[in-house]
Amino acid sequence: MEKNIFHVITLHKNFINELVIQFWSDMRLLEFEGKDIFQEFEINVPERILIEQRKDLDEAVEKIGFPMVLKAQVPLGGRGKAGGIKIVERESEAEKAVKELLDNEIKGHPVNYLLAEEKLDINREMYCGIVGDDKNGSPEIIISSEGGINIEEIAEKSPEKIKRKRVDPYKGLKPYQCRNLAKELGLEKDGFKAFSEVLFKLYNVFEGCDAKLSEINPLVETNDGKFLATDSKIIMDDHSLFSHPKFEKKKDRHIEDELEREGSEKGVNYVDLDGNIVVMANGAGLAMALMDLINKIGYSPAAFLDTGGGLSEKRMEDSLNLLFKKAHRDEGVKAILATIRFMISPPDAMVKGLKNALQKKNVDVPLILIVRGRKRYVDSAKDLLRDTDIEIYTDIEQGVKAIKEHISER
Amino acid sequence: MEKNIFHVITLHKNFINELVIQFWSDMRLLEFEGKDIFQEFEINVPERILIEQRKDLDEAVEKIGFPMVLKAQVPLGGRGKAGGIKIVERESEAEKAVKELLDNEIKGHPVNYLLAEEKLDINREMYCGIVGDDKNGSPEIIISSEGGINIEEIAEKSPEKIKRKRVDPYKGLKPYQCRNLAKELGLEKDGFKAFSEVLFKLYNVFEGCDAKLSEINPLVETNDGKFLATDSKIIMDDHSLFSHPKFEKKKDRHIEDELEREGSEKGVNYVDLDGNIVVMANGAGLAMALMDLINKIGYSPAAFLDTGGGLSEKRMEDSLNLLFKKAHRDEGVKAILATIRFMISPPDAMVKGLKNALQKKNVDVPLILIVRGRKRYVDSAKDLLRDTDIEIYTDIEQGVKAIKEHISER
Amino acid sequence: MGMLIDSRSKVLVQGITGRLGKKQTKLMLEYGTDIVAGVTPGKGGETIHGVPVYDTVQESLEHHDIEISTFYVPAPSVEDAVNEAIEAGIEFGVIISDWVPYQDEMKIKRAALNSEKFRYIGPNTPGIAIPDEIALGMLSSPSVMTDGNVAIVSRSGTLTDEIAEELTERGIGQSVVMGLGGDPIVGTRMVEAVEMLEKDDETEVIVLVGEIGGTMEEEASEFIKENGTKPVVSFLAGRSAPKQKQMGHAGAIVRGVKGTIKSKIRAFEGAGVEVAETLWEIPDIVEKHL
């Protein structure tokens, strides 16, 4: 039932649309959260009950009855094919399905919630989505008279079934524009009206949530002419979560690794990996480039840590502590490679943080530090670190190659 | 402290501004209601307690202390000069003032509420208001570095102290535009910032309330640099009250006359007057023209009733019932003059309503009916009314002049 | 009134399937108005009194040449419907709907000004009609109008109609009968109507019908004083309206320099416009100028 969002871009002058699927790092709401928002914005959604544990099933049976659809709540597409959706006809079946779904993972994601829904008599499935057009500075409306699991295939094989319209974000989308779009899909009568109203409301969701994407796929027309969103996809924008405190708190809920969670809490971007060299830098691009170098010399990254800009004493200390914990937890870690570029801030804070962390260092893994950037800051950093026993390089190639010696020594 | 809104229009090409004060028929919120809205929109307002009866004063004394300002809550300007504002220094004074204010009327308006407020140390008074520019289809921002009771005088004598800007309602007012306006007033430092923020919020009030006007006069800067709205004026739009149900219910609260209230409840516009001829028509302009004719022939209108368009059986019946009640209540009423123009609806419904009302008519006052408009409807109306004993005219002059004979007969 | 409408105008009715839209479509057709299409979202494919209904204005324009739209849509949807018409290319709108929110009226006005092409009368107008040619809206006057050279421009609904009938009864024909709309923000202000009528060859005398409140009469007077060439006769409703009492949703109680009956009479008289004191005086005065 679930499918990735699609973001169609036109690169060739001959208008061949290519399909690019992007997963930004922002929070994707779970289906039930999105449906609660849809309901707030008066988009019709099926009768549903959230199931967190076995006993919630009773309420679902009472309110929804059978047949009942049970859907694993995971923030990714393709859950249907991965066994995350079950249709059950009676209570015993439902109990079994609930147990199975809650016990298992979907593509590595634990299932903490199920959504129990009425099974609808579906006449047809449509699609509507609002997504930002990064090149044009506009929300783009994308709609299709066919939707559901095959939306990408439809987009690829029958692009004429898909209609798109860019909207000036300062002007918004007006109801009559929704009607003109619905007309382009060839809709008529009540379906025409219902679809254009849903589209208008979906735009309100996009704006109201400061979302990067709001999507209904499929938008279902039942045999008795009702229009319901049987799935929801809303991708929130990390940068505007401050105005949506309800979701701000939930941001980290999918982080399973405890070090990754600690990183998130401390405001640094830590990614746990399986290799032997831990990599840290004050910038994501630089850290990625370092990872690539590690690979290049025949090792593999054990973790990635981007401290972000404006490196404070505390951030430096927290970052190193995190890496030491990683080295402690994971015996495979052979070395820590940290690169700091001094751009606008003097090294004092960073050095203090580093020294604080070193005092508590309880693992016997070498720390190789590369300092680069504004010359007077680099010199000052080397000076301030003279009394420590860490190895300091001012050249990346040398620093990276030093790792080899360290490891062969051990 | 209170002053009428001002709406400056430029009629002459030599840019002489003339002052026009308009009271539309829409609901003006009371000061405390407006301040509650200001608070919702994060505009600072003084500490305040609403007083409906003597015992509410205790809370005010506790929360506000002395000196305390007591302000009669009436929906009109000039209440200060009319004795509606009292500053009290101690409890005994306060008690006396509360009693006096609640017992008396301000310019004919009963005082049901007082607002008790802290007395501020005022450094200066400013003005800001948002009002619709009817010719340009835009909200117009009007601000002044001087405000308060003399704002009209300032506008007239020192128009350079007043800055105005029109805003495209589709684009709204942006914070930077508020700053540019504040700069035009010559404001600086914290005052500059505070004023521009208040202006931005006041625009949000205008938009958020679908108001016809939102105004702070005066906007006070205290000696310790705080900016507070010490008065509020919000004029709501009757036509958009459906989206503000909280205020929709309050719409009729200032109607004292019970027949006027009944009219409002029945959806007709009834105005009670002191003369001897009751006037009714299906249109305000026509009804006013009839009133003028009544005056012209030496009588005076005893009531004005505009049934509005699309005259249904029920509306006709309700309207006449109201007029019969008026005639019953007021012995001075000598005749009822009703004029119905048939524009697009056949007369059947109107005739039914009229007959229903006649059956219950319990006053001995002649009803003179003038029917005009689409010929075939007029003929049909006359036909349908043949079995009643009311006088029917198809010429306004004749109808009006018939009143004279009726009255001289009696 | 060739600038806005004439017998060749092709007309759309937005909101044609509503009670009022349906009823008035019938009356307009009876008068000979060339209504070629109607629009109601979701009702595309139906016909109302033989007129085909479409879901969108754009769709109706794909099947017909249309210059004019009349609006009978519910108040909260008027702003959207007008924008739809503007974007589709409609040139003149007659907004019959009343009870339109004030800020929506502001937006409609702005959208029209922004478009630089779309003109309109209303909201809350009874409509506009040219005898024997075309009737748009809910005026009953077509049934009593005769062709002639007197233009009526009015702020009031029933009164517009009434005065047209008064003139006809006295054998005075009309070049156009036009309600500006009773709301504070209208598409065509009195002065704009006068400017148009100054250029209209069919019109010899202009009758302006005003009422208390607003400043449209004063504005029109300024223009007439400086640029008027045709005789103008006026009538003002509300001479006896007491201050501080509201006389209906069209009216307004006004205090101050302008907006009162006195200021309007002064303005008209200053511009050489004779002011009729009673309804039945209007034909007398008009006759003098023919």
Add this chain to the structure above:
Amino acid sequence: MGMLIDSRSKVLVQGITGRLGKKQTKLMLEYGTDIVAGVTPGKGGETIHGVPVYDTVQESLEHHDIEISTFYVPAPSVEDAVNEAIEAGIEFGVIISDWVPYQDEMKIKRAALNSEKFRYIGPNTPGIAIPDEIALGMLSSPSVMTDGNVAIVSRSGTLTDEIAEELTERGIGQSVVMGLGGDPIVGTRMVEAVEMLEKDDETEVIVLVGEIGGTMEEEASEFIKENGTKPVVSFLAGRSAPKQKQMGHAGAIVRGVKGTIKSKIRAFEGAGVEVAETLWEIPDIVEKHL
């Protein structure tokens, strides 16, 4: 890079009294950048490192000729500050602020396109610099840059700076060092930068620094393939980034036809752009083209 900035450019700093604005104003002044004014609402009348502060951009323009503004204002106010600059007539913006809400970035882009005059880089850009002429933003590279003929255009912050230093260490000077900004919606896309550099007389070789996610590299490749005349060298960060793991707020994990490192390498190579495998290979390849 004469089209956007040069040593004669007069610069404004919006948000000059903030911690970062203040600090960077000092560094930019040290480099010789001609910062003539700053803006922070409510701080008008102060001076920061000798630079006069105004309450509004408009006011600063009444006292100075200014073409460029750098933005250090807090994220939620960036959209408003940029609109203020556009309306006041600023021609080029360097938006340093990061963490700008996505929909605000969309609006900034639209406002710039609507203005038809205002161009910008960022948000979340480290800035732009021309050796010995001007530095805007937080790049440290001015301290290590030397004048030359290699342009660096980069999606990454620290990496931009790093590569400039790598080139300088190898004795290769730069014509311009430019960070595009790490957010999804940036003012100047890679392809637009390449188009400008094609016309820039000072630039002989272009270094493009990309990373996984987005489609900017593919887009630039299309242009280079069809219209490129200057040698282009590229570097891509994130070759070893595992799928489904997020590598920071600048980065994005991308699956599908485009956006992957593979698709970017294929695009670059198809356009004749050599792709450096490691940071230290970049100067080697650049040298071949000088």
